[in-house]
Amino acid sequence: MIKGLRLLSTLLTPKVNSKERIQTALQGIRDLLPAGGGHCVACLAPDARYGLCNPCRQDLPVNRWHCRCCALPLAFAGNETLCGQCLQAPPPFSRVIAPWRYRFPVDGMIQRYKYNGQRAFARPLINDLADHLIATLDTTPELRPDLLLASPMHPARRRKRGFNQAADIAEQISKRSGIPWTTELVTRNRHTHPQRGLNREQRLANLRGIYDVTGTPPPRIAIVDDVVTTGATARSLAEVLLGAGATDVQIWALARTPG
Numbered sequence: 001m002i003k004g005l006r007l008l009s010t011l012l013t014p015k016v017n018s019k020e021r022i023q024t025a026l027q028g029i030r031d032l033l034p035a036g037g038g039h040c041v042a043c044l045a046p047d048a049r050y051g052l053c054n055p056c057r058q059d060l061p062v063n064r065w066h067c068r069c070c071a072l073p074l075a076f077a078g079n080e081t082l083c084g085q086c087l088q089a090p091p092p093f094s095r096v097i098a099p100w101r102y103r104f105p106v107d108g109m110i111q112r113y114k115y116n117g118q119r120a121f122a123r124p125l126i127n128d129l130a131d132h133l134i135a136t137l138d139t140t141p142e143l144r145p146d147l148l149l150a151s152p153m154h155p156a157r158r159r160k161r162g163f164n165q166a167a168d169i170a171e172q173i174s175k176r177s178g179i180p181w182t183t184e185l186v187t188r189n190r191h192t193h194p195q196r197g198l199n200r201e202q203r204l205a206n207l208r209g210i211y212d213v214t215g216t217p218p219p220r221i222a223i224v225d226d227v228v229t230t231g232a233t234a235r236s237l238a239e240v241l242l243g244a245g246a247t248d249v250q251i252w253a254l255a256r257t258p259g
């Protein structure tokens with residue numbers, strides 16, 4: 001059972017103590033393993049798949065009931081339902097696939113990955129997302145996109161953070177699914193204020209005109225990101241891609257926030 005996410009970070013923090021250093025090195029090696037094995041990142045149980053044991057995996061908040069277009073979590077059963085926002089203003093993308101809800105412990109796992117570069121926390125989520133996508137494409141091959149596009153990050157923010165988590169996720173989904181990926185097709189032409197803390201209208205205004213398409217998009221694209229929040233980024237990106245000739249844009253992400 002997941003009680004907290006502190007255990008692994010104590011292993012990952014470099015300490016003068018040599019035992020700690022060895023454990024850190026071992027964890028680094030485990031992170032490089034492509035699949036299976038390793039200890040659970042949440043409870044350190046030895047029998048883990050992609051770094052998460054089964055009991056901890058069962059504690060993850062699955063986004064079971066959701067809007068069939070934007071994957072907004074719904075409080076009631078029915079995945080053929082559209083949320084109020086999608087009914088009122090149909091989004092330019094065709095669907096969002098996001099297997100988890102952005103709440104404990106998925107929120108903490110993604111934050112450690114994104115802001116602290118602790119990839120071990122994202123490994124089970126990314127691989128489980130890949131499993132889910134591969135199973136979905138097996139039953140509905142018409143959903144298969146021609147290209148995965150990592151949600152673009154402004155170069156200044158990328159330098160500050162050290163990596164673009166969306167590119168990292170896209171690369172791993174590409175390896176597992178065989179669908180090519182890129183970061184090149186769309187650029188972010190200016191730095192925006194962080195989206196956190198802004199409401200939906202403010203986010204849309206914040207993003208207006210910030211994306212340039214630099215090539216010819218293939219017909220079918222899946223934009224890959226870590227979290228879909230209000231969907232403002234997804235809407236802006238999908239709009240520019242459709243404007244440049246794409247015919248179908250999906251969003252693939254690890255998690256969806258409740259609103």
Ligand SMILES: [Zn+2]
Pocket residue numbers: 001040041042043044045052053054055056057
């Ligand atoms: Zn566990």
Ligand SMILES: [Zn+2]
Pocket residue numbers: 067068069070071072082083084085086087
């Ligand atoms: Zn919706």
